[in-house]
Amino acid sequence: MQISSSSSNGQGGRVRAFWSAQVGRLFGERSRRHWVDYGFMAAFVVLLLIAASASDVFFTQRNVSNLFRQIVTNGLISLGMLVVILTGGIDLSVGPVVALTGIMASGLQNHVPLPLAILIALAAGLLVGVVNGFLVARFKLQPFIVTLATLSAVRGVVYVYSETPQTPSNPAFRALLGGGFVGPVPVAAIIMLACFPLVWIFLNRTTSGRAIVAIGGNEEAVRLAGINVGTHILLAYVISALFSGIAGVLLASRLGIAQPSVGAGYELDAIAACVIGGAILGGGGGGAAGVFGGVLTLGLIDNLLNLFNVQSYYQQIFKGFIILVAVLARRKER
Amino acid sequence: MESPDFLQMRGIRKNYDGTQALRGVDFSAVLGEVHAIVGENGAGKTTLVKILAGAVERNAGDILLDGRPVELDTPLRARRLGIRAVHQEFSLVPHLTVTENILMGQMPTSRLKWWVDWPQAHRRAEEILEGIGFAGINVRTPVSRLSVSHQQMVEIAKAVAERPRVLILDEPSAVLSQEELRRLFALIQALKQESTLILYISHRLDEVFEVADRITVLKDGELVGTVRPQETEQGQLIKMMVGRTLGEIYPNRHTPPGEEILAVKNLSREDSFTDISFSLARGEIVGLFGLVGSGRTQVARCIFGAEPSTSGEIYVGGMVARPKSPRDAVKAGVALLTEDRKRDGLVMEYSIRDNVSLASLRQVSRWGFLSRQKQDTQVQSKVQELSIRPAQIRRLVRQLSGGNQQKVVLAKWLLSQAKMLILDEPTRGVDVATKVEIYHIISDLAERGVGVLLISSELPEILGMSDRALVMREGRLVGEFTRAQASEETLLACAAGVVQ
Numbered sequence: 057m058q059i060s061s062s063s064s065n066g067q068g069g070r071v072r073a074f075w076s077a078q079v080g081r082l083f084g085e086r087s088r089r090h091w092v093d094y095g096f097m098a099a100f101v102v103l104l105l106i107a108a109s110a111s112d113v114f115f116t117q118r119n120v121s122n123l124f125r126q127i128v129t130n131g132l133i134s135l136g137m138l139v140v141i142l143t144g145g146i147d148l149s150v151g152p153v154v155a156l157t158g159i160m161a162s163g164l165q166n167h168v169p170l171p172l173a174i175l176i177a178l179a180a181g182l183l184v185g186v187v188n189g190f191l192v193a194r195f196k197l198q199p200f201i202v203t204l205a206t207l208s209a210v211r212g213v214v215y216v217y218s219e220t221p222q223t224p225s226n227p228a229f230r231a232l233l234g235g236g237f238v239g240p241v242p243v244a245a246i247i248m249l250a251c252f253p254l255v256w257i258f259l260n261r262t263t264s265g266r267a268i269v270a271i272g273g274n275e276e277a278v279r280l281a282g283i284n285v286g287t288h289i290l291l292a293y294v295i296s297a298l299f300s301g302i303a304g305v306l307l308a309s310r311l312g313i314a315q316p317s318v319g320a321g322y323e324l325d326a327i328a329a330c331v332i333g334g335a336i337l338g339g340g341g342g343g344a345a346g347v348f349g350g351v352l353t354l355g356l357i358d359n360l361l362n363l364f365n366v367q368s369y370y371q372q373i374f375k376g377f378i379i380l381v382a383v384l385a386r387r388k389e390r
Numbered sequence: 391m392e393s394p395d396f397l398q399m400r401g402i403r404k405n406y407d408g409t410q411a412l413r414g415v416d417f418s419a420v421l422g423e424v425h426a427i428v429g430e431n432g433a434g435k436t437t438l439v440k441i442l443a444g445a446v447e448r449n450a451g452d453i454l455l456d457g458r459p460v461e462l463d464t465p466l467r468a469r470r471l472g473i474r475a476v477h478q479e480f481s482l483v484p485h486l487t488v489t490e491n492i493l494m495g496q497m498p499t500s501r502l503k504w505w506v507d508w509p510q511a512h513r514r515a516e517e518i519l520e521g522i523g524f525a526g527i528n529v530r531t532p533v534s535r536l537s538v539s540h541q542q543m544v545e546i547a548k549a550v551a552e553r554p555r556v557l558i559l560d561e562p563s564a565v566l567s568q569e570e571l572r573r574l575f576a577l578i579q580a581l582k583q584e585s586t587l588i589l590y591i592s593h594r595l596d597e598v599f600e601v602a603d604r605i606t607v608l609k610d611g612e613l614v615g616t617v618r619p620q621e622t623e624q625g626q627l628i629k630m631m632v633g634r635t636l637g638e639i640y641p642n643r644h645t646p647p648g649e650e651i652l653a654v655k656n657l658s659r660e661d662s663f664t665d666i667s668f669s670l671a672r673g674e675i676v677g678l679f680g681l682v683g684s685g686r687t688q689v690a691r692c693i694f695g696a697e698p699s700t701s702g703e704i705y706v707g708g709m710v711a712r713p714k715s716p717r718d719a720v721k722a723g724v725a726l727l728t729e730d731r732k733r734d735g736l737v738m739e740y741s742i743r744d745n746v747s748l749a750s751l752r753q754v755s756r757w758g759f760l761s762r763q764k765q766d767t768q769v770q771s772k773v774q775e776l777s778i779r780p781a782q783i784r785r786l787v788r789q790l791s792g793g794n795q796q797k798v799v800l801a802k803w804l805l806s807q808a809k810m811l812i813l814d815e816p817t818r819g820v821d822v823a824t825k826v827e828i829y830h831i832i833s834d835l836a837e838r839g840v841g842v843l844l845i846s847s848e849l850p851e852i853l854g855m856s857d858r859a860l861v862m863r864e865g866r867l868v869g870e871f872t873r874a875q876a877s878e879e880t881l882l883a884c885a886a887g888v889v890q
Contacts, residue, residue, distance in 0.1 A: 262504045263497055266490065273483035280445060280481050281495030282466030340485045 124245035127355035132303040136296030137326040144272040144339030145199035150300040151319030152210035157304035162222040162314035185297025189290030234310025256344040272339020332382040402451035413611040422585035426602035430821030432791040433608040443475035444468030472555035484534035489515035567681040640854030641833040648672035651841040657702030662688035663865035677856030685865040694726040695719040723809035735799040743783040749806040772801040793824025
């Protein structure tokens, strides 16, 4: 406002005002926010450039399709994680849910029809979300503690269900979901990609979504507005478990075998993707578009370093570095 | 049914962790009146209206609306009965837009009940703001980017949006400027015409006398009486509130100011203030007045090193000091008592002892280890000096009343032997009796040679306490008045930019 009012005298002033407005648009407070919000994009572009200049394999159809298959699991889990983080919570139990649904879907199809097997597996996963959400919403327990407990308990349940890996017998299971392709595009990737706009719409256009976003900002305000806070917190954990469940089924289908040990550390990758994508732990910021960027960035790092035959230990160092840069860039906003 | 009173609350009781906040209050009010509720901190005003708003559940008693008993166990139920409240603590969601905050819980939806209609929502929010005379706030802005007073207006808009029959305003004016307060009063008059019942809680008695039709006084969880402002004097009301007459509200001081302790020269900070110069002497109280948003608080934070300045100099005790952090400032003997004591001044989950000794840990240590004995004796002496109640140094600060919390912050800086105190709204949200006590403490400190910079938006406080008064407007120092020159009119005209 001051810029325009102070320089309305004369031609020179007007030209200066125009340019300062342009500069303001690029580097002003509002656009700084955008730069920061989409900081992962810068990282993303840099990574792509490195890839393009150094590797002739990267842009092959095979590798790109591989990349997308690799990020399916983290993409789905991160979406669920985002919804929970928006309420001010966290879900550490996603890894075992992946293992649980994977192993149940693989094991059950020997006894019941395939669709039923998948449904039962997903329902079992949902149950974990219900337990998490109920404990957090009803007893006001800390989400970190609650999901830490279920992280351990559900892992145990997985081993009780089957100590040994389960191999899905139905060939359709493999061919269709995790291993299937539409043209060059993996089916699993299509499912994951479709989930992002769905979550975006849910969070921005539905009353429940808005309630979830609001809860992380000021739970009391939401309560005083007459919105049922508990139900929405429960819903968030159920959504998280649902996405982990889908990820588990797709993973087992792609690998052709369901390990009871699968999913260790998945919660950390999902949290990392959310944070890189601009979500604020404790609630009060974050969205599906950002998370997609976060997932893609993490996926690219893995993919590239693999192409360059870098040891996975270095990949971890690099990931840690990226996470720190992401939160440092956003530091001012809090 | 035979009673004409729209709202009746009978025998309301409420206990919090063993302390009785309300001990059987009978309160009633009629539609179309502005009914003020006054009382000291901890008298139970807020608890009473929170029960009515469904935010707190009562332990006993009946509430009748229009002659019918009602259950008010949730905010939603209260809302459905037409009761809306603006609570003391903000109930906004910072990262959401003005629209969403105003319409929270009643966002317009399309034919599908769970589908938000955004264009219509923004339009509705704009209409609501305009309809109550608060136009000029961009409804698409996240509320975290609004000024505190605009946030408060959003808060009020939110409560009024549904045209409630009962509107509760709990300390609505604390963060509003004079001009905004006028707008609020205009809104209150308009709502009154539509026969809304307005319950108005405020510590500022001038305001209460101006706006209220009836005033109910609470004390220690009991109703003392209900009076009409035309038939009552302020002194009488204060007597009802505290149960005794107050002595001199503003103490007299006799010691003349000593040598200069603080000099600020051409201090500027981008976006908040420009070219501020003034000085402060030992034993002097300098008042700094300005409307909300005039940059007063930012100046204070700069002197204290909590925010960097862009240019200019600060001298403390004749030495150049450009405090880079509060730590530097505290070392130089500067102390800051902030507007928001819960956020900046106190560790709520610490005891009185730990809070008071927080800025002087070295002083209560021996060989680098905390000495419980030293700590206890020194803290105890301050607690007695300032008559902090309860005088139990192990009591958690969270459990104290607002006034006593403020005294704990004062005790902290007293113990640290600060040479200069910056007080930013030291009596905001504090009851009258504690206010007077705080004034005496401040005065005592000045007598002992401490320089005090008193920031306040309450004119009587500035006029009653200061040797000199400075006025800020839009980030600039626009006036300096000696005690003899200063009056409510001159200061206010100066702060509002009215040429006389």
